[in-house]
Amino acid sequence: MQLFSRLIVILSAFAMTACVTTSDPLPSWNDGQTKTNIVTFVKQVTDKNSPNFVPAAERIATFDNDGTLWSEQPYYFQLAFVFYQIKNMADKHPEWKTTEPYKSVLANDIKGVMSSGEKGLMQLLAASHANMTASEFAQAVTDWSMTDTHPISGKPYTSMVYQPMLELLTYLRANDFKTFIVSGGGIEFMRAFTEDVYGIPPEQVIGSSLESHFEMRDGVPTIIKDAKLRFNDDKEAKPIGIYRHIGRRPILAAGNSDGDVAMLQYTTINPSKEDTSLRLGLMVHHTDEKHEWAYDRDSKIGKFDKGIEEAAKQGWTMIDMKNDWKVIYPTVK
C-alpha cells in the first residue's frame, strides 16, 4: 500500500507539472499576432524535432531597459536618481546653492537642468555617480529605489515595470533562455535592482559605465568609481556591448526606440543566405496614453522614428501596448 500511495504522489506531481506547462505563460498578453509570434518562436527554437531548434546554451535574449522593461517618461528614471543624490549630498556642498547645474536640481527646475546641456548633465552624473566606492553607490541606488517616487504616478520607480514583459522574461527563462539587459542606462545603477525586479542577475546586465579603479584602503580591497565616461551603451554601441559581455549573437532582442535598432539588426539579420536560423525582433510601441504614455517619432525620450520603418523592413514584431497588453504594471503586492 505504501508503495502505491508513494506512486500516486509521484504521478500527481507529474500531472501538476503538465498542468502548469500547458497553462498560459503570458496571461497579461491579449491573444493575437504579437503573442502568437512570441509563442511560436519559443516553441520552434525549443523543439528538438524542429529545423529551427537552438541548443539551450545559445538561447540568448537581450532586452533594452528604459521604455522596454519599465517606463521612461517624463524623463529617464536614472535622472530621478541623479536628483535624489544631488539633494542628499547638498549639505556637504554649500556652493551648489548658487552654482548651475546643481542650483536648478535643488530648485526642482527640470527645464533649468536640461538647459545646462550635455556638459551640465555630465557634471551631475559625475557628482552623483563617481568618487565613491562601488558599495556606497549600490547602497545609494537601493535607498533611492525604496524611497523615491515618480512625479506623476506617485509610485516607486521600480514598481513601474511592465507586467507583460516580466511574464515574457519568466517564460523565456522557463524555456532555458538566458535573459540579458542591454541598456543605455548605467550598468551599476541597474544592477542594484535587476535581480529583485526582473530576476536578472548582475552578470547579465550590460549598460553604460564610468571608469573605475581598484585599491587597497586600510587593508580592504576597494573599487572606486571615477568621474570619466567609459562606455555609452546606445545605438551602434549596443552590439559592441553584447560582443564584449556575451560574445555570442542573441536569438531574440527587444527594444522600443531608435537606440535599439542596431541591436535588433545584429540579432535578426543573418550574415549569409546559407544561415536561415530563426530570430525574433520585438519593438515595444508606446500607444497607451490612458495607462502609460503614447509617443514615438517626436518624443525627446525614447524617440522611435527610423526604427518604425526598419521594423517593417526587417519583419520585427511590434508590441502595441494598448492592444496587446491587458495591464501595464504589476498589481501592487
Added chain:
Amino acid sequence: MQLFSRLIVILSAFAMTACVTTSDPLPSWNDGQTKTNIVTFVKQVTDKNSPNFVPAAERIATFDNDGTLWSEQPYYFQLAFVFYQIKNMADKHPEWKTTEPYKSVLANDIKGVMSSGEKGLMQLLAASHANMTASEFAQAVTDWSMTDTHPISGKPYTSMVYQPMLELLTYLRANDFKTFIVSGGGIEFMRAFTEDVYGIPPEQVIGSSLESHFEMRDGVPTIIKDAKLRFNDDKEAKPIGIYRHIGRRPILAAGNSDGDVAMLQYTTINPSKEDTSLRLGLMVHHTDEKHEWAYDRDSKIGKFDKGIEEAAKQGWTMIDMKNDWKVIYPTVK
C-alpha cells in the same frame, strides 16, 4: 505489475543519482589538506544548515587561465597563435620578410621577437588580432587550436589543460557555482575554445581586449576588431574586470602568479569585521618539473613571487602540482 515495474525504474534512478553524488568528485586530486580545503569549503557554502551557506546565485568562482587552467611555458600559448596568424598572413605582406618584428616571427626566432620589446609585441598583436571581423578572428583561433602543436610536448595546445582543474570546474558547477575565467589573455581568443574545453560559455569569460566597432557591411551587421588596446586584464585590473562583467564579488578565486594577487585579495578579504563570510583563495604552484614545469619567483612567464608571501598571510590554499595532483593533462580521447 506495470505500476510496480515503473516504480522500480524510478527508485533505481534515485539510487544511481545517490551513487554518483557520493563518489569522489575530484579523482585526480590526492587526498590531503588541499583537497580537504576545497571539499570542506564547497560543503559548507552549499549546506543550508551551515552558517556559511551561500545562495546559488552568489556562488561565483573566478579562474585565471594561463598557468591555472592550462600550461603557459615556454611562452603564453596566445603567442603561438600570434605566430600562426603572422605566418598565415605573410603571403599578403611580402614586406614582412625584411621588416621586424615580423621577420623574426617568420624565421621562428623567438629571441628576436622578444627583443622587439613591448612595441614589437603590440605590432604583432595588432597585425594578428585586428582589422578583421569578429567571425574571421574566431575562425582563425579555431583553426589554430585544431592544427598547431606545442613546441615541446607536440600536443595540441587545448589538450594541455589541467585534468584536476577540469574536475574542479565540474564539481563546482554540480554544486550550482557559476564558473568564470578572468585572465590577462585575450577575451575573444579564449572564447573560441572555452566552452568546448572547460565547459565555460563565452559570457563567462573575462579577459584583455582590443577596441571594436559595429557597422553594416553590404547589409550585414558586422563587428570589426580595431588595432587599439582597450583593457589589459591583469593585476589590479582583474577586480575591475570582475566588477564590470560580473558585478558581484566571487566567493572562490584561483590563480597562479603575482598577476592574480589582486583578484584573490578582492575575493577573500572581507570588507569589515562584521562580514565573516567564508571565502576560498587557491594558488596553483608549479612544482612538477617532470610532468609539467617548475617555476615561481624567477620566471619571466607566470612570475609568482610576492604572491607566495601574500598567500601565506591571507591563508590561501597552495595547490602543489607535484604532490596534490595525480595527473596533469587529460588522457587523450
